[in-house]
Amino acid sequence: MVSIKAIREANKTIAPKSLTAVFVGATSGIGLGAIEALLQNTTSSTVIIIGRSETKFASTLERLQKLNSSARITFLEAQVSLLKEVERVCSTITSQIESLDLLWLSQGGLNMSAHALTSEGLFESFAISYYSRMLFMQKLTPLLTHSSDARIISILSPSSEGTINTSDFGLEHPTSYTKFWAMQKHGVSMMSLAMKEQALLHPDITFLHTNPGLVATDVHVKWADSMTGLYTPFRYILRWMLIPLMHSLALTPEDAGQVGFYEATNDKFEAGKQGKNFWRLWQDAEDLGEKATEKLKVYESDGTQKKLWEHTLAVFRRVLG
Ligand SMILES: NC(=O)c1ccc[n+]([C@@H]2O[C@H](COP(=O)([O-])OP(=O)(O)OC[C@H]3O[C@@H](n4cnc5c(N)ncnc54)[C@H](OP(=O)(O)O)[C@@H]3O)[C@@H](O)[C@H]2O)c1
Incomplete structure (x- = not known):
């Protein structure tokens, strides 16, 4: 277990490193904390922030630029619940940079609204927190392979994996969405399995699923x-x-951002170190290791992991043509 103080100290030692990073879902909360940590601890970095509204983010962007005048920070507007938008913004990114060190993905949240599909026919919650993240990973992999230490970090909830509905991975049918927490656990399992599958395909890239x-x-x-x-x-x-009580016991977004930045840069998570390139991590950058992996092991050995990835590619083909 690493303390927040030790994490902050370790982050300071990476200067004068310069990184090229893409942040999605970082207009607030943990992601914004991670951008701040990057700006505090690097020099001349290139930071591309994807969000829904440039106007809404303008004052935060100004504050971030003041935090580190050597950084080149740009904001690209996109509605990432739509895969066509993800595809569009990825081709803009590809035209602007040649190599990518860090892809940060934390778009989404908890939503108790009734089951709804996007205009592309995907269950809205999963379109944002699963499909869009997977498409960013896939589309930006060519840039990541040009980095000597490329990392992808997806912020969700490893250790909360649960049973997957293998007949409707995307929960597109309203009847598949029965219980809220079961749906969350299904989504967390999909993230772990799909990232693990990606990690097998790209051994030189670090894949981090972080809680x-x-x-x-x-x-x-x-x-x-x-x-x-x-x-x-x-x-x-x-x-x-409950929220005031929970928040009095919780990490601040700034500290969570420092932890995320540590995971995204610390040497111990470099691909190949410790003989692996996929980690499920917990709050203080602790490797969850074998914790709560029973279901994941079954899904890996019975072919569900591969089936999920084939399903994901089929969804991309269906929506993007
Ligand atoms: N906070 C926790 O205790 C906690 C614990 C475990 C896991 N997580 C997960 O960590 C991730 C980040 O959470 P956070 O705590 O940093 O929350 P947050 O401050 O609410 O940030 C969520 C980010 O996702 C974006 N987003 C939300 N809905 C979107 C949509 N429909 N389309 C496009 N972008 C959307 C937001 O953009 P806008 O600014 O445009 O709304 C924002 O950038 C979430 O997936 C959350 O479930 C959080």
Whole structure:
């Protein structure tokens, strides 16, 4: 276990390193904390931030630029719940840089709204937190292979993997979405399996599936706000009682960002170190190792992991043509 203090100290030692990084889902919360950590600890880095609204992000962008005047920071607007938008913004990125050291993915959150499909026919929650992340990984792999130490970090919840509905991976049919927490666990398993499969295909790239633990961000407030109808009483309990309590015990987004940046840069997670290039990590950059891997082992050996990746590629073909 590494303390936050030790993580902050270790992050300082990577200067004067310069990184080229793409951040998605980092307009707030943990991702924004990681951008700040990168800017505090590197020189002349290139940072590309993808988000829904350049106007909304303008003042934060100005603050980030002041944090490190040597960094080249650009914002690219895209609605990443749509795969065609992900494809478009990836080709813009590819035209702007030749090599990529870090791909950071933390778009999404918790949503209790009724089952809904995007205009591309994908279950909205998974379009954002699974398919878009996988497409960013796939489209930007050629740039990552040009880096001597390329890393992909996806912030979700390893250790909370659960049973997968193998007949409807994408939960596109409303009847497949029965219980909220079962759906979350299904999504977490998909992330671990798909990243592991990718790690096999690209041994020179580090794949990190990270669980930041409890972090005091707006993700919980947005979750409460998505509770309507029968869930309305829970919204008030969560909003006014549980969230203040949870946040008093949680990591700050700044500290969670420092941990994420540590995972994304520390030597011990370089591909091939420790004989692997896929890690499931916990809050303090601890390797979850074999913890909660029973289901993952079954899904790997019974062919589900490969089937999931084939399904993911089929979805890309269906939506992108
Ligand atoms: N906080 C925790 O305790 C915790 C614990 C475990 C896992 N996580 C996971 O970590 C990830 C990041 O969470 P966070 O705590 O940093 O939350 P956050 O502050 O709410 O950040 C979420 C990010 O995702 C983007 N996003 C949300 N919905 C989107 C949509 N429909 N389309 C495009 N972008 C969207 C947001 O962009 P906008 O600014 O445009 O809304 C923002 O950049 C989430 O997947 C969350 O589930 C969080």
